[in-house]
Amino acid sequence: MLLVRLLAAAMGDETLDLVTADGKRHRIGSGPPKLTIRLHDRAIERELIVNPRLKFGEAFMDGRMTIEGGTIYDLLAMVMSGAEVQGALGRMAESVAPLLRRLQQYNPMRRSRHNVEHHYNLSKELYQLFLDRDMQYSCAYFPTPGISLDDAQEAKKRHIAAKLLLEPGVRVLDIGCGWGGMALYLARHTGARVTGITLSSEQLAVAQGRARDAGLEDLVTFELRDYREFAAANRGAFDRIVSVGMFEHVGVPHYRDYFNAVRDMLHEDGVALIHSIGRLDGPGSTNAWMRKYIFPGGYSPALSEVLPVIEKSGLLTTDVEVLRLHYAETLRHWRQRFDARRDEVRALYDERFCRMWDFYLAGSELAFRLQGHMVFQVQVARSLNAVPLTRDYMLDAERELAAKAGSVPAPPRSMCAAESAAE
Template structure:
């Protein structure tokens, strides 16, 4: 049976019993764990042969493929750790993806807004089921083992803020501001004036309301804008630009335009920090199921696709950090929290939607654990003197932020001992 051979090639450790619609049981592998994959109609077998990367997830969503003796995470872990994850026919079906990538990632402004609405205009109540209290929908930062999700997301914001060299009064732009948590954090902790832009009307409404409730509406504003038309209207307007979890939606054909926009919006001594998902194994393509159901137009790039564009834009790469398993841990928390409140998610949507999110969270976590995905933070500047000569300022600022988090001056939001780039450099 061809499907058995293809699954055997994809298998890592463990035993999988494949049960076809006629009740026949085919054993694949040996050892633990032991799972059963049951196919509920004859068409599934054919679909898994021709396009497994897309059809496997669809069959699971529709209940035409079920897992016994474990979860979809357990099954995907078994199938994503073998030597041939896709199978011969599956790989052949995707060899055209690099040729079609420019079309798949062509994201002009209208399509970008439609793509954002597809994912981010889901009910806030849904995201509250599994995100942290600040609604951070991006990779958390785990400098210590055993951290809670809330603490790790707070650590992520500190880590990014430390790299921005913020001082009171600076103007900061947050591209892809989500529900406003990062923008509010930067304003509250540094005294900066922050503008956040998003393509999601749902996120915009929530972010504006949060700024009002926090008493920060005079220092934090949010707009429904695309970074491209926003850049044209704001030349050299910002001391700092930050973007967290948005670059994955830009698309390779638009990288030059993106970094040109960042460059144009920065002042001469400006600094930007881009936090994004990437891949360690070189340029690739987006999983077709993920592209269709979760992030249309999305792509996680290799650094070899990003750094040359930064160079051509005239920006200087002043710091680069790779976070390896931090997103895997973040997704583990999200998956656990989603599972604990699955009934509430089903009440908001339906069973198929819940199965889609189970598949998404499980597959995404395993991509970071087993398939070379990572997160990178690249700091860029317009001039050589914009950033201190050593990285000590990051460590110092992060420590001051942690110390100040419980004793911040509520009236000014300033951080004790946090210095500007130039004063920090003169001290080195």
């Protein structure tokens, strides 16, 4: 059976049982099986051979494939740690994926808004079930082992703020401001004047309400705007620009427009910090299931795709930091929290939605643990003199912000400790 042979090639030293729709049990590997995959119709057997990247997730979320003796995380860990499961037609589809990237990532303003609404206009009640108290929906930062998700997300905001050289009155733009947590943090702890822009009406309403409740409306404003149209009316208007978890939605064909917009909106001595998911192993393509169901138009780039565009824009790269396993730890927290509140998620949506998000959270975590995904923070400026000569100012600012907030300061070897905790 071809499907059995394909799975066997992927499993390496692992063992599982596959039960096909006709009731036949196939042992894949040697030794006792760790779990059993059960297929519930004949059609899914063919679909998994032809297009496994899409159909594997669809079969699970639709209940046409179920797992016995384990979870979808367990199964994905077995498959993703081995060779790629790819049929002949699947390999053909992957070979042309780079040619299709420009179409898949073509994100003009109207399409960008639709793509953002697909994911971020889900109810805020859903995200409140599994995110931290500040609703940070991006990679947390773990400066010490064992800290909570709330503390790690606070550390992320502090880490980013330290790279922005902030002081009272500095004009900051937050591109892709989410539910407003970063903008509110910067205003509250540094006195900066922050404008946040988003394409999600749901996020905008929450962010504006949070600013009112915090009494920060004089320092923070939020708008429903695309970065491209916003840039045209705000040349040189900002001393600092920050973008966290938004660049993944830009698309390679639009990178030049994006960095040109950042350049145009920055003051001559301005500084920007871009925080994004990336790839350690070079350019690739977005998983077909993820692109269809979770992040249409999304793509996580390699630094080799980003830095040349920055150079051509006239911006100067002043600092680069790679966070390897911090997002894996973040996603572990989200996955566990989601599972603990599953009944409440089901009440908001349905069981199919729960299985879809099981697959999304498990697959995303394992992409960081096993398949070369990471997070990068690139600091850029318009002037060579915009930031100090050494990185010491970042640690000093981080410690000062932690002291003001009553948090435990990061130890001198913070990055090493964080990586050790995640690994």
